[in-house]
Amino acid sequence: MSNPVLTVEQLGYYYGPKQALKDVSFALDAGQYYALLGPNGAGKSTLFSILCQLLQAPQGTITVNGINAARQPRQVLKQIGIVFQQPTLDLDLSVEQNLAYHASLHGLPGAVTKQRISEELARFDMSDRRQDKVRSLNGGHRRRVEIARALLHQPAILLLDEATVGLDQSTRDTMNDHLRKLCSESGITILSSTHLIDEVRPADELLVLINGQIQLQQRCADAMASLQLDSVQALYRHFHQQGER
Numbered sequence: 560m561s562n563p564v565l566t567v568e569q570l571g572y573y574y575g576p577k578q579a580l581k582d583v584s585f586a587l588d589a590g591q592y593y594a595l596l597g598p599n600g601a602g603k604s605t606l607f608s609i610l611c612q613l614l615q616a617p618q619g620t621i622t623v624n625g626i627n628a629a630r631q632p633r634q635v636l637k638q639i640g641i642v643f644q645q646p647t648l649d650l651d652l653s654v655e656q657n658l659a660y661h662a663s664l665h666g667l668p669g670a671v672t673k674q675r676i677s678e679e680l681a682r683f684d685m686s687d688r689r690q691d692k693v694r695s696l697n698g699g700h701r702r703r704v705e706i707a708r709a710l711l712h713q714p715a716i717l718l719l720d721e722a723t724v725g726l727d728q729s730t731r732d733t734m735n736d737h738l739r740k741l742c743s744e745s746g747i748t749i750l751s752s753t754h755l756i757d758e759v760r761p762a763d764e765l766l767v768l769i770n771g772q773i774q775l776q777q778r779c780a781d782a783m784a785s786l787q788l789d790s791v792q793a794l795y796r797h798f799h800q801q802g803e804r
């Protein structure tokens with residue numbers, strides 16, 4: 560039987576009269592890469608803001624590793640790492656200082672912090688940039704540091720909100736390779752939102768969110784096969800047209 564790391568049930572959210580999420584339900588398994596695909600305005604950022612407790616949903620239930628987020632919010636936050644759409648590193652601090660600050664917010668002791676920083680920077684091939692100011696890094700390397708930072712407290716789930724926006728194609732490809740490897744090697748679950756169809760790979764688990772509603776949760780290749788569609792683009796078009804109706 561599957562034992563989901565994250566369960567979302569019947570989530571709803573409104574901005575005034577505008578309903579941004581409607582009856583959103585899904586479950587994520589450990590060690591999988593999930594692509595959350597949806598056009599601008601679909602509700603991806605709203606969903607992420609609720610998952611990391613920046614917004615409170617008036618409807619629905621979120622459970623992480625069996626812990627109810629409404630009842631034990633801090634316990635759940637410890638299980639979640641997030642990289643926001645907008646960069647949030649301090650450009651005038653070094654890579655290490657940025658990471659150490661995050662570790663202190665999570666209450667990690669000094670020795671553990673040093674070791675985790677070494678491990679995460681090594682994972683992203685960034686060890687030699689540890690003492691450099693973030694300002695001196697290119698966009699792709701800054702993103703790597705943000706992802707390393709989000710992993711320092713060893714969350715079960717990593718949320719990436721359009722994390723590859725603004726990066727060139729080859730940097731995006733490298734980043735996407737890194738992220739899939741992270742899931743298979745470390746057992747972490749990644750939920751990565753994007754409106755870029757070419758970021759989704761046939762082996763990914765796919766969640767399609769349109770107009771605040773989940774239209775599909777299935778392995779991308781399986782969904783293509785069952786609908787007899789020959790590309791991720793065609794699959795997305797299919798659900799986009801359905802969502803517009």
Ligand SMILES: Nc1ncnc2c1ncn2[C@@H]1O[C@H](COP(=O)(O)OP(=O)(O)OP(=O)(O)O)[C@@H](O)[C@H]1O
Pocket residue numbers: 574577578579597598599600601602603604605606754
């Ligand atoms: N603060 C807000 N006040 C009013 N409406 C909002 C607010 N934030 C988002 N919305 C609306 O809620 C809906 C969902 O927005 P959201 O930003 O979650 O979508 P998204 O899929 O993340 O889009 P994008 O890819 O453009 O970031 C949209 O219709 C948006 O206009």
